[in-house]
Amino acid sequence: MDAGAVAGNAGLSSMPADQEWMRAFFDRPAPTVAIDLIDAEFSVAGVGGLIVETEAYTDDDPASHSYKGQTPRNRAMFGAPSSVYVYRSYGIHWCLNFVCRPGSAVLIRALEPLTGLDRMRQRRAMDNIRLLCSGPGRLCQALAVTDDLDGLSLADDVFQLTAPADPRAIAVGRRVGITKAPDVPWRFGVKGSPFLSRKL
Helix, strand or coil: CCCEEECCCCCCCCCCCCHHHHHHHHCCCHHHHHHHCCCCEEEECCEEEEEEEEEEECCCCCCCCCCCCCCCCCHHHHCCCCEEEEEEECCCEEEEEEECCCCCEEEEEEEEEEECHHHHHHHHCCCCHHHCCECHHHHHHHHCCCHHHCCCECCCCCEEEECCCCCCCEEEECCCCCCCCCCCCCEEEECCCCCCCCCC
């Protein structure tokens, strides 16, 4: 897919977020799911906002944690579609991923904060709303995401994921922060959003 703007998503429906529906939605190619998650509302224990940036990774992708097979660290990536995969990046920051087909996942890179702002500001020790969730590590700190959530289902009560009310245009670009397959255009975001981790 070439970099540029694409139409808003149509993948999430208004159906209840039960386990069967969740698995059906995520049991698709990760790049498709990554696009369809843009502008969906997501929260952890009532703290969250609109997903404005995602990245896709697949099992045949050299940049993916699953590329060399299952390990104790990445085992959640091989779980059921709609599982949560949480890992620590560079030994510092937690990163939140939604599992699609086995060995593939979508990294949630940025949110537009909407709910639980006071808790986000306390956890991040800052007031600037644009920086609360603009990046995988910041997002996880703001939402209190740790490896305690690794392997859970998005249908579990602690999570809420709902369809976009009015999807905006999506920009497409290269993934960031990787050295393998950096030119693959599997980073997606709301075009022009001030809450992106990096411009698209």
